[in-house]
Amino acid sequence: MVTTSVARNKLQLLRSEKLAKLAWLVHAFSTRHGGTSRRYGGSALNLGFTQHDSRAAVERNRELFLKELGVANGRRNWPLVSLRQIHSDLIHRVDRMPEQLLAGDGLVTDTPGLVLAVQTADCLPIILADHKRRAVGVFHAGWRGTVKRIVEKGVGEMRKHFGSDPRNLVAAIGPGVQGCCYDVGEEVRTKFEMQFAYAGSLFREVKESDPVREKYPLLFLTARAPGHSELPVKLFLDLVEANRRQLLDAGVLAKNIDTAAPCTACHTELLFSFRAEKGETGRLMGAAGIRLE
Numbered sequence: 001m002v003t004t005s006v007a008r009n010k011l012q013l014l015r016s017e018k019l020a021k022l023a024w025l026v027h028a029f030s031t032r033h034g035g036t037s038r039r040y041g042g043s044a045l046n047l048g049f050t051q052h053d054s055r056a057a058v059e060r061n062r063e064l065f066l067k068e069l070g071v072a073n074g075r076r077n078w079p080l081v082s083l084r085q086i087h088s089d090l091i092h093r094v095d096r097m098p099e100q101l102l103a104g105d106g107l108v109t110d111t112p113g114l115v116l117a118v119q120t121a122d123c124l125p126i127i128l129a130d131h132k133r134r135a136v137g138v139f140h141a142g143w144r145g146t147v148k149r150i151v152e153k154g155v156g157e158m159r160k161h162f163g164s165d166p167r168n169l170v171a172a173i174g175p176g177v178q179g180c181c182y183d184v185g186e187e188v189r190t191k192f193e194m195q196f197a198y199a200g201s202l203f204r205e206v207k208e209s210d211p212v213r214e215k216y217p218l219l220f221l222t223a224r225a226p227g228h229s230e231l232p233v234k235l236f237l238d239l240v241e242a243n244r245r246q247l248l249d250a251g252v253l254a255k256n257i258d259t260a261a262p263c264t265a266c267h268t269e270l271l272f273s274f275r276a277e278k279g280e281t282g283r284l285m286g287a288a289g290i291r292l293e
Helices: 055-069 143-147 150-162 188-197 211-215 240-250
Strands: 014-015 023-031 033-037 091-092 106-109 114-121 124-130 135-141 171-172 205-206 233-237 284-290
Touching: 014 055, 023 055, 023 124, 033 055, 055 284, 091 150, 106 114, 106 150, 114 124, 124 150, 124 240, 124 284, 135 143, 135 150, 135 284, 143 150, 143 188, 143 240, 150 171, 150 240, 171 240, 188 233, 240 284
Parallel strands: 091 106
Antiparallel strands: 014 023, 023 284, 106 135, 114 284, 124 135, 124 171, 205 233
16 A cells, blocks of 8 residues: 555545556545544544534545545536445445435446445455456445455456456455454354355464463462463454455455555554544545546
8 A cells, every 4th residue: 555645634545556557547545634623633534424523524524535536626526425334245336426325335336437435444445446347346344244245246246237357356455453453252253154164264363461360370270170260362353364365266366456554453543443442433435436538
């Protein structure tokens, strides 16, 4: 991923180096910097209508985002097509601005002049672009959408609607919580194991450390073999790898998949993270569109 700016108070966008090679494609992943929201640290580029922020600030932030994206010049502003996201596998094909907000977690189009966008704050924003057919898709993949194979089905939708060959697709998995920080419950692993033969490789177990226990082990002796009570184990899910595997299974070439985006929970100085900021945070956007001729 490359950023268009480095100054903290300037609007910054992240772009995939692989997608940036497609001259007909407009795309970006937003960061938290360069907006008008006073919440979330001040000058925040919150792009979601959250309960903590004003609608006017979000609308202004979206204007700034689209301007930086290069699709709002005062003469003809591209419509921003987003979703009421419901952690589903529902994907909509659009060729114009919908009359009502669509419910789902994926959008695809081959119509120039539209900006398709998903909102995230730890879940993954994923962009797919067909460099032969000039078609694009954006998808919102949390663990629930990933279990439902949202991005794998996204490839299928692009094949169905646009005749896309998966080998011609370029994919970018944007900023989201990664395996270093994404601790989940055992029920999540169970759901993945029911769907994917490779589920075991997506999870990492870490035994929690306890300095007091390590210094005074005799205090924690129990009658159970081997003589000590067990420390709790934390379970971490690699959501990026889970979606990369789905793309591979759908026929996308490994060399065409960009997974270089940073972890939201590790980099709250740059990105919003619902988990790291305990629920009071803004929303990022992953957006893409097809340039007008």
